Amino acid sequence: MTQHVTRSKFTLATLLATVALFGTATVVPSSSVHAEEAKPAADASKAKDADISFFTRPQSVTSNGSVVIHGAHIDYQAVSGTLIVHKDGWDDSEKPADEKKPEAAASIFYVAYFKKGARPENRPITFVYNGGPGSSSVWLHMGAFGPKKVVTADDTHTPASPYAIVNNNDSLLDASDLVFIDAPGTGYGRLTGTDKEKSFFGTDADAGAFTDFIAQFLSRFGRYNSPKYLFGESYGTTRSAIIANKLADEKGIDLNGVILLSQILNYDNDIDAAQNNPSNDQPYVLALPSYAATAWYHKKLPNQPADMKAFLAEVEHFALTDYTSALQDGTAITPEKRDAVAQKLHDYTGLPVDYIKKADLRVNGGEFEKELLSEEGLDTGRLDSRFSGPTMDRLAQYPYYDPQSSAMSAAYIAAFNDYARNTLHYGNSPAFGDGYQEYKFFSDAIMKWDFTHRPPGSDFPIHGAVNVLPDLASAMKHNTSLKVMLNQGYYDLGTPYFQGIYEMRHLPISAELSKNVQIVQYQSGHMVYAHQQSLAELHDNVAKFITSTYKPLSVGQ
Incomplete structure (x- = not known):
């Protein structure tokens, strides 16, 4: 755990x-x-x-x-x-x-x-x-x-x-x-x-x-x-x-x-601390397929695919190609490329396009756990994102606890x-x-x-x-x-x-x-x-x- x-x-x-x-x-x-x-x-x-x-x-x-x-x-x-x-x-x-x-x-x-x-x-x-x-x-x-x-x-x-x-x-x-x-x-x-x-x-x-x-x-x-x-x-x-x-x-x-x-x-490669290590965008790339799997599990995707493994293979390819390229551009990214990548991230994670843009295409682990089910007033689990629990503070950037840990430790x-x-x-x-x-x-x-x-x-x-x-x-x-x-x-x-x-x-x-x-x-x-x-x-x-x-x-x- x-x-x-x-x-x-x-x-x-x-x-x-x-x-x-x-x-x-x-x-x-x-x-x-x-x-x-x-x-x-x-x-x-x-x-x-x-x-x-x-x-x-x-x-x-x-x-x-x-x-x-x-x-x-x-x-x-x-x-x-x-x-x-x-x-x-x-x-x-x-x-x-x-x-x-x-x-x-x-x-x-x-x-x-x-x-x-x-x-x-x-x-x-x-x-x-x-x-x-x-x-x-x-x-x-x-x-x-x-x-x-x-x-x-x-x-x-x-x-x-x-x-x-x-x-x-x-x-x-x-x-x-x-x-x-x-x-x-x-x-x-x-x-x-x-x-x-x-x-x-x-x-x-x-x-x-x-x-x-x-x-x-x-x-x-x-x-x-x-x-x-x-x-x-x-x-x-x-x-x-x-x-x-x-x-x-x-x-x-x-x-x-x-x-x-x-x-x-x-x-x-730690996605929890990626925001503290600017210029290293690799954690965002490597976490994206897990975000996609979580959104798939909770049925938060705009177009829910039937085959999760085929879907994740597509996400993995995007992560290593177009997404990596966009992140490596940094502030030199064109508005058109930024918009296209933000839309694709929305398709793969279910997060709002505006939220993704506000995050500069870089959503760390805590932010994703906080945002995915925010409309329901829930945080997803970190150790196991199938779990969810009531958010402690709906205005917070990160969850205050891990619903999965709380669910079974006792x-x-x-x-x-x-x-x-x-x-x-x-x-x-x-x-x-x-x-x-x-x-x-x-x-x-x-x-x-x-x-x-x-x-x-x-x-x-x-x-x-x-x-x-x-x-x-x-x-x-x-x-x-x-x-x-x-x-x-x-x-x-x-x-x-x-x-x-x-x-x-x-x-x-x-x-x-x-x-x-x-x-x-x-x-x-x-x-x-x-x-x-x-x-x-x-x-x-x-x-x-x-x-x-x-x-x-x-x-x-």
Whole structure:
């Protein structure tokens, strides 16, 4: 899910699903904390010391469950816990210069699902996470691929609790073991030590923490020889591009595949901030097909076509040709050309010609969301423009909220809190004075994030808009068998689908290597899985991608 913060990208992730396992909880030896033995602390001082200790050593609770996926019954083991990672450059052989100032560390919370009875070398493992920056993985966990999911309404506000938690027929456990990772500072994980936020709230620092987590997880659970995949959503795709390269370059770990959902790889293409970067008109070009898809969905086009895909192909061609030419003319555009392009934009978006001209042919994301349904007093969703909701201020230039985010976030939050404590048996630790831990769905990372990034081959970090296309290209060149899959929703105004297509076509790789990239669109939004039919299609496409990108070892090999 992506959320508005003064119209900047605050990518999270959302949709329909929760995971309910059945069985008793047991604690593995790495943890002396048992979720079922909560005792009050003797005093506040001891409770505080226990809290700190809890977040500076790995924790682990194991439970068991089963799921039925497309008619197949799968028994699995679930491991919920934390691993401890340190900032880049940390040396475990050195003591801190000042013993009173402990080194920064992050306890990263995860939930891993392992199919019982499978050989590790023949069982893929997929690391799954949302974006933000500063989001937990609850959205993909409870909406897409966990063994259970929370039921939410398709394109309207989901009524308040109680929420139904059901078997997830589209869980990815039929094709791969799953590890849902919460970003540093979210979930049941916490940051500790000196300069803790500076050490983890940044593009490269965050990717380094995830890279270390994955390497540590593979070692701890004996999965180095398993087929390995990354699945990131939204800012998670930015993260994945860097991690894929870092795993190969720094850890000697080759991946079988990188799966992207609702990409944001080059922030210069961000339609939410295009107005702040004059002379770069590319975001308007790449967002236009998503505007057209939204207008088509809401039946706001002057001449509503029957075939949406054929219509979008026409819009894409116009965007790259006549529209690009008009924008590149700038103030030198002729009145005749300006009028013709404005009329065509009206035909493709349903926005009034006068409004388009007033915007100088350049309507950013927030303006489109505000204007399309303005006569009805509604704003469209940003993450999923199929959604709409009452406008807060009919005179405002941008919406004050995202109707899609408001429509389903409460369902995810309620369902996961119930599921984590009552099924995974995590979150009620006796290490805390009151035996309660807060699950943090989001952190305030976006407000403190350092977007500085050092791309591969650069002698110094770049302080401008993040562009991780070089990182993904480097990973694909390091490992020429690496496959990349991009999944997109037509109705995503946060990370428009044509933006992703454009970026994949402009990866700095050879035409031969570009054959390793697969792109799929769905009749949904940013959280593709919010639409039930799209979730089913997403499952089938991702499962096929995984099973086609590794070769199982035969017995005896």
